[in-house]
Amino acid sequence: MAVSLVSPAPAPMGRAAHVAERLAGLEGRRLGVLVRWWRFDELAAELGRALPGTQVRTAPGDAAEDVGTWASGLDAAVLGVAAGGARTYWTVRSWAAFQGMGVRSVLVTAKPYVRQASRLAEEWGFREVPQVAVPHPFHELSPRRLELLARRLVPRILEALAGAE
Amino acid sequence: VNAAALELPDRMEAAAEWFEHAYAEGWTDGLPVLPPTREAVERALLAAGRDPDEVVATLAPRLAPATVRQVAACAVMAGCRPAYLPAVLAAVDAMSDPAYDLGAVNTSSAPVAPMLLLNGPVIGEVGLNVRWGHMGPGFRANATIGRAVNLVMTIVAGRRPGDLSMSTHSQPGQYTFCIGEWEERSPWEPYHVEHGFEAGDSCVTAFAVLGTTGVIDFTSRTADGLLTTFASSITAIGTPHQFPRFGASPVILALCPDHADKLAAAGCSKADVKREVFERTRRQPLELWPQELRESFLASGRAVDGAVPMLAGPEQVEVLVCGGLSGLHTVFMPTAGFSQPRTRRIGPAGGGAPGRG
Numbered sequence: 001m002a003v004s005l006v007s008p009a010p011a012p013m014g015r016a017a018h019v020a021e022r023l024a025g026l027e028g029r030r031l032g033v034l035v036r037w038w039r040f041d042e043l044a045a046e047l048g049r050a051l052p053g054t055q056v057r058t059a060p061g062d063a064a065e066d067v068g069t070w071a072s073g074l075d076a077a078v079l080g081v082a083a084g085g086a087r088t089y090w091t092v093r094s095w096a097a098f099q100g101m102g103v104r105s106v107l108v109t110a111k112p113y114v115r116q117a118s119r120l121a122e123e124w125g126f127r128e129v130p131q132v133a134v135p136h137p138f139h140e141l142s143p144r145r146l147e148l149l150a151r152r153l154v155p156r157i158l159e160a161l162a163g164a165e
Numbered sequence: 166v167n168a169a170a171l172e173l174p175d176r177m178e179a180a181a182e183w184f185e186h187a188y189a190e191g192w193t194d195g196l197p198v199l200p201p202t203r204e205a206v207e208r209a210l211l212a213a214g215r216d217p218d219e220v221v222a223t224l225a226p227r228l229a230p231a232t233v234r235q236v237a238a239c240a241v242m243a244g245c246r247p248a249y250l251p252a253v254l255a256a257v258d259a260m261s262d263p264a265y266d267l268g269a270v271n272t273s274s275a276p277v278a279p280m281l282l283l284n285g286p287v288i289g290e291v292g293l294n295v296r297w298g299h300m301g302p303g304f305r306a307n308a309t310i311g312r313a314v315n316l317v318m319t320i321v322a323g324r325r326p327g328d329l330s331m332s333t334h335s336q337p338g339q340y341t342f343c344i345g346e347w348e349e350r351s352p353w354e355p356y357h358v359e360h361g362f363e364a365g366d367s368c369v370t371a372f373a374v375l376g377t378t379g380v381i382d383f384t385s386r387t388a389d390g391l392l393t394t395f396a397s398s399i400t401a402i403g404t405p406h407q408f409p410r411f412g413a414s415p416v417i418l419a420l421c422p423d424h425a426d427k428l429a430a431a432g433c434s435k436a437d438v439k440r441e442v443f444e445r446t447r448r449q450p451l452e453l454w455p456q457e458l459r460e461s462f463l464a465s466g467r468a469v470d471g472a473v474p475m476l477a478g479p480e481q482v483e484v485l486v487c488g489g490l491s492g493l494h495t496v497f498m499p500t501a502g503f504s505q506p507r508t509r510r511i512g513p514a515g516g517g518a519p520g521r522g
Binding site: 007 | 179190227228229239241242268269273275317321331332
């Protein structure tokens with residue numbers, strides 16, 4: 001007996017989305033830090049200290065349209081912390097929008113959510129999503145540990161945003 | 166396109182064989198599903214009167230287009246009668262509204278699930294149970310309309326645990342959760358009329374709920390007592406609407422008819438109930454919370470004069486009337502803070518809403 005079935009699944013979407021190119025350097029560039037989790041602004045301050053000559057601007061909030069307007073004035077961006085399922089979704093959505101605007105961007109992602117972020121980007125057709133992983137829960141780190149972490153993250157963020165592949 | 170052939174050895178073995186196939190394809194919620202045969206899907210499509218290739222919505226997190234045909238296939242698999250498909254389509258449309266934030270609902274680490282509320286003539290037309298046991302098993306329309314929507318979320322939208330979905334616990338509502346108001350028994354206007362629809366409109370509203378909590382009050386003889394009991398359920402530490410970032414999420418009180426009667430007999434309109442519950446949640450002493458939350462409330466400016474308001478306003482309290490008689494049990498349902506309920510008119514072409522469209 002042969003039964004003809006209608007598949008409930010969508011056809012393979014075959015998407016191919018472009019990841020914005022790395023910058024040659026950040027000197028004199030406009031770097032944005034999208035703060036989606038408590039205390040991530042402290043990382044922004046550390047980036048500002050580490051990158052003299054670079055304009056570092058922060059933006060809070062989850063409203064996608066506001067974030068898009070803010071990002072239109074940037075050359076590169078750091079988004080984080082991607083932590084929690086929905087927050088990681090929102091953060092990767094913003095990252096994807098930034099790619100469409102040609103803004104080279106890196107996610108700072110809490111370790112348990114690195115795979116989810118990669119899978120979301122993959123579903124939307126990106127072959128990679130630059131990420132640097134941080135401990136979870138990020139917001140419980142002491143001020144001293146956060147300061148040390150920020151210093152450790154800066155070179156990894158710079159590597160993801162600028163310089164040779 | 167969208168077709169597959171499956172050789173089945175005989176009728177008795179076919180069901181088991183089909184279920185193994187469906188499970189391997191990721192086309193189930195873990196429970197058996199019916200095969201979406203061409204004939205069954207065609208019958209559903211005929212009832213919906215929609216172009217099978219029409220894209221109902223693009224569904225997050227995959228951002229996958231869901232066609233009428235795919236939703237119909239999910240409805241058949243869930244066990245829906247053809248007449249249920251318009252409600253399923255309208256629900257999927259409602260959940261794709263940006264205010265519902267389906268991407269967040271389907272990826273959240275919270276135990277969040279779609280809860281569908283039907284109002285209007287559709288309740289009688291599909292035989293939805295709105296009385297005893299209406300949130301539980303035993304009634305085909307309740308069970309399968311909610312299940313069809315959840316199958317769409319799993320199969321089309323990509324709500325896979327540990328993959329795109331990071332829900333720590335998930336919850337039983339991700340199998341199915343479809344209810345309706347017992348409109349004839351309610352002393353007040355039904356939900357869809359309150360939100361700008363006509364009483365004769367058939368509507369579905371999608372909420373993103375975080376579970377159900379039983380609220381028992383056998384003893385209160387006054388409206389004041391009952392309202393205080395209801396308000397207390399909303400003020401538990403850890404419910405999402407207390408957090409500054411999640412301050413506007415609706416809270417749902419599904420009142421049993423007996424509780425609603427008692428309030429109505431005391432002269433309370435639905436608006437009175439919402440206002441009085443809000444008033445009773447306004448001043449929760451700051452010292453009740455753990456230190457870190459207290460600091461968070463103070464830093465955000467949410468705490469005023471040593472107290473924390475749990476809700477932003479009376480409109481945040483959603484009041485439904487449903488369930489059996491004589492039980493004196495109400496159900497409280499918090500909702501995910503990032504998601505606002507959306508309502509759609511059920512019909513051949515769907516339809517937006519005056520209030521919650």
